[in-house]
Amino acid sequence: MKTRFDLDQQELPKAWYNVLADLNRPLKPPLDPRTNEPIAPEALAALFPTTCIEQEAATDRFIDIPEPVLDVYRRWRPTPLHRAVHLERALDTSAHIYFKYEGASPTGSHKTNTAVAQAYYNGAEGVRHLVTETGAGQWGSALSFACQTFGLDCTVYMVRISYEQKPYRKTMIQSFGAEIFPSPSERTAAGRAILAEDPASPGSLGIAISEAIEEAVRGEATKYSLGSVLNHVLLHQTVIGLEAEQQMELAGEDPDVIVGCVGGGSNFAGLALPFFHTAAKESRPTRFVAAEPHVCPTLTAGETRYDFGDTAQTTPLLWMHTLGHDFVPPPIHAGGLRYHGMAPIITHLVEDGVIEPVAFDQLDVFESAILFARAEGILPAPETAHAVHAAVRIARDCAAKDEKKVILIGFSGHGHFDMSAYAAYLDGELVTAPARGGSTAQLGESRLFC
């Protein structure tokens, strides 16, 4: 039986899909915190290159991918789409399970899709140095690789808990020529303020973003780069879903349920948005399920309001699901999902009932990760394992009801740099983290029926 659906290099999408062209109402605009008025594009110019700022508000349905970006994508794209038949057998399910494998990228995750685009646009506009933050290290690896490719310097602030849990991500980032610091650090006012209050702070993406922005703003020919949340980042990720649509066609099936994990929302959006577009056009009842950790339940227990993207309140205000910009999530292993906020596009689609959020405990998540690894031979990243667990839950439900559903997993990355988490799980040292709010588990239960 054919279980892998490859595309030719000629079938690599030449344009990204821009969902802003197809929303039923416009997104609430980002606000300038000084005036509470919609922020002017010029106000973002200290942080981002012009092209990315334009893409934040673009209304064209498709936006051409520059040729130099395609050239780099072609080193590993199109990525494979697999049918997980061995997982299906292990679950004894009538469901068909597919996964789109972004672990094939040089740094092992989807993050390179936007890193390459951002490094290219910055370089083309004369920027020589990019500063960023990273959680689990996937984004920092991707941007350091992209900067190296286009000849830019790169500085990474890595959330301290991940810096300590995953020292080899630091080594990978250094191998690609970037400099890296644990955050909070003494290098910035934002970092020093946090350390003054809590010298043992495990850090958070919100804090690391503040530090990166501070360094970017004070540097010459230096800009900031964000690995998720913003519209242009989600745009660059749609290459995933555009490929997957062609590959599901090769497989001869339409997905009934698309599942992904959400931290800031970019990998989930990258897979889901092109399918959302097609499903709307063809009135297909596709379900979109977004999985998050129950200790950082941005979508399942957060408020929907304007909030800052960072702890030091230096970003524009974004309309989003948020746990509060000062929320510091517990040190779980899925570092990439430890973010207080959410991409405004995802928030919008959750408000509209298009995307269904669920929250899981990391112990359950790792159980499914091991099940997947033994069946399919690939170790998921802890973040990705949330998506895998959602698929396992749905497939088990299908088995119980003898229903056939087609499930498509956004497999955002491999877990080669997260083996300390697997070691802890296998040694019985991984604990159930206390949930914030009590309702998330039930929410997950009720929504996952096949």
Place this chain on the structure above:
Amino acid sequence: MKTRFDLDQQELPKAWYNVLADLNRPLKPPLDPRTNEPIAPEALAALFPTTCIEQEAATDRFIDIPEPVLDVYRRWRPTPLHRAVHLERALDTSAHIYFKYEGASPTGSHKTNTAVAQAYYNGAEGVRHLVTETGAGQWGSALSFACQTFGLDCTVYMVRISYEQKPYRKTMIQSFGAEIFPSPSERTAAGRAILAEDPASPGSLGIAISEAIEEAVRGEATKYSLGSVLNHVLLHQTVIGLEAEQQMELAGEDPDVIVGCVGGGSNFAGLALPFFHTAAKESRPTRFVAAEPHVCPTLTAGETRYDFGDTAQTTPLLWMHTLGHDFVPPPIHAGGLRYHGMAPIITHLVEDGVIEPVAFDQLDVFESAILFARAEGILPAPETAHAVHAAVRIARDCAAKDEKKVILIGFSGHGHFDMSAYAAYLDGELVTAPARGGSTAQLGESRLFC
């Protein structure tokens, strides 16, 4: 410019290439150490399944790959062939450099090619448990994955120095459901004998093989599995070269030089042997360069004679290059190249002057590994980095002479589980290991001219 040459799944080779059909004289046979006579196939039946024993001496030029093995191969094969244009630019060389990327396999190296075949053949003959040794952990990971795939139990003895340097390989092996022990261990008479002499022994592949064989022989429905050296193992690896031949044709070039790293010899053979066959048929002057560590200089400074494959003298005697079955190499990071012996097929072709061995210091090797990573975005395993370094040396020589050569690298695996080695290198803690014998560096020098 096209820099990646992919094959369709339909182009996956359906048969392995058996070089025994094309050697100018027969290999010297393995001997029974009790009689010094050629060993009878039955004497190997305690260790290996019948099909693998038959393949040891088969004379058909092509041997069909069983359909269930092809099914597993198709999860990641055909693997990509890349042209390393960014490395070429970094070296400012007139050489064209290609690499065949075996890091695309589930466990990150070529080892899965034979692991899957061996697990299949054993399972088909009623074996329920395989025991093996592993150096850097690539082989142990591959066999644990393969055993999981075909429903066999798996036990791995891992050389202690690698077990300690690379704890995450252990975690990966456990994630695939195998049990793993550091070697020398107290579990076997062979291990206890070594520990009695040297309680701090870093271990060696020779010792770990002795322990694995001892456990395999005493177990019920249990056999032993070897990840290199033997003819049937090299046979299974030829899928690499058979794919690469088709891919070089797509690229429109013939390799002038094929480089690979050698520990036991299987990845190098897997790439080189099909090209050797074609080059001989078409009288093409292809060069075959085998790179090894200068602290374990089996080909460049070892003797050619009959020797045991393991320390406890339990294997048949093989005619091979050897540093002596009791040789314990220094604890360098390329754990997969720390073996005292060599595949008899490789020894044969070195004796005939077909394969040219070179030896390198690990500091030089890591310098090239970082150069490669920054140019191409992929971190080579320390073993693979020996092949990369050989290619870099040849390409630099081409640049100096303004000669155009086409170099093909056997890229045996990625370095995601070797980041402690990269960390040591980047932190300046990696040292030049003292060479055994003084002549290997010069040998390398003189043979690498473009």
